[in-house]
Amino acid sequence: MKLIHLSDLHLGKRVNEFSMLEDQEYILERILGIVREEKPDGVIIAGDVYDKPVPPAEAVQLFDRFLTNLADGSAPVFIISGNHDSPERLSFGCRLMRDKGVHIAPVYDGTVEYVTLINGGTEARIYLLPFLKPAHVRRYFPETEIDSYEKALETVVGNMELEPGVCNVLVAHQFITGAGRSDSEEVSVGGLDNIDSSVFKDFDYVALGHIHRPQQAGGENMRYCGSPLKYSFSEAAHEKSVTVAEIEGKGKINISTRQLIPLHDMRELRGSYEELTDRRNYKDTAVDDYLHITLTDEEEILDAIGKLRSVYPNIMKLDYDNMRTRKMQSVSGPGDEGRTDKSPAGFFEELYELQNNQEMGAEQKEYLQRLIEDIWEDGR
Structure with missing residues (x-):
């Protein structure tokens, strides 16, 4: 039977x-x-x-x-x-x-x-x-x-x-x-x-x-x-x-x-944004599977999930594994209370380093400076 x-x-x-x-x-x-x-x-x-x-x-x-x-x-x-x-x-x-x-x-x-x-x-x-x-x-x-x-x-x-x-x-x-x-x-x-x-x-x-x-x-x-x-x-x-x-x-x-072979498998991928979007790495793979992607980039990628979905349309979950996520620190605030010897950009850079366990890059600093200048101009 x-x-x-x-x-x-x-x-x-x-x-x-x-x-x-x-x-x-x-x-x-x-x-x-x-x-x-x-x-x-x-x-x-x-x-x-x-x-x-x-x-x-x-x-x-x-x-x-x-x-x-x-x-x-x-x-x-x-x-x-x-x-x-x-x-x-x-x-x-x-x-x-x-x-x-x-x-x-x-x-x-x-x-x-x-x-x-x-x-x-x-x-x-x-x-x-x-x-x-x-x-x-x-x-x-x-x-x-x-x-x-x-x-x-x-x-x-x-x-x-x-x-x-x-x-x-x-x-x-x-x-x-x-x-x-x-x-x-x-x-x-x-x-x-x-x-x-x-x-x-x-x-x-x-x-x-x-x-x-x-x-x-x-x-x-x-x-x-x-x-x-x-x-x-x-x-x-x-x-x-x-x-x-x-x-x-x-x-x-x-x-x-x-x-049982599914219509879409469920898989986990790990690597840098550059690696995962390199066609040589995803060619001939099931890019429409349901994916959990872990990015290893130290700097967060702007609209990472939107960009990645142009290659992998069925991303279900996206996270990072880098110095910041591995060693989260509690942040009490940049500088001492009442300090006035730092510029707004300086305070922001200090806060960024506390949160991410690394200094801001040159491109980020340049973007921050332009953003502060635009805000300062609009506030006048």
Whole structure:
């Protein structure tokens, strides 16, 4: 039995004020191609379908097209809500969709729904567990002291009746202790959302969402498939993929991946303005990738981002790494209070040196002098 495992689509997301919808549409088409090639027995989407509880209309339309194309295939689809989703909105019409083979986890009501899959001699139960906080669980188990995420999930799993003779697959969207996070994920202060992997030890495969880097979590049978796109520069070195889980029998799971190549990669570049704008250095590179550029020039470049975008149109972030940024000094003010022995230009040069850990250049001094003279003339 073969399962395609996806999560964290975050449809409608904006990264550094750039809409990712075009990139998301592109990558969903690549995923549909993989599904057609792999011919799985089921497709799992482990939460965070959308980036916001109330997603933009374009994101809903994109998911509608994607889901319709998935449902047109022969494999059923299994979906849960993540911490970014509204479980009520995502599960709207879930009972009507079952006849189309689309199984969406309903709002948690104290029980966890499952769907039975049979392929040849392999039988599996797919349990759909939406993202839960302790408050979601307490109302259904008032006699149990639930003071943490881990206790909440222990309670939920402890009240699920697993069938020992079949392969039990859990679809969940939680943070397993020890998993490597990225900047684009929501982080609970102090790791309050941590759950030990032993909570899910009785399942043959745990298809996890929430963490954006593909990785195992607590065991070979527990896996984060990761997001299909990079959503922060902390993910620049990640290789995104689709997880393919093949169940050969009770306790026998083989994991493989299919790489996802994005429309625009997310990369970091570093160098001086002259180096980065030298055609010999950027020729035959993907200049339209999403970029974080770090300039090493000691002097700031006037309208650097505007000039750089003539070469690299999709710069998301620009900063400097030089003497000034490496050794920031607190500035109390140039000169002693009441001093009158320095010209306005002299005070400004002193302030500049305090802020930038270097003297003004000749061209800067000349520009400053002209500026002061123009201001002085206008003030007369």
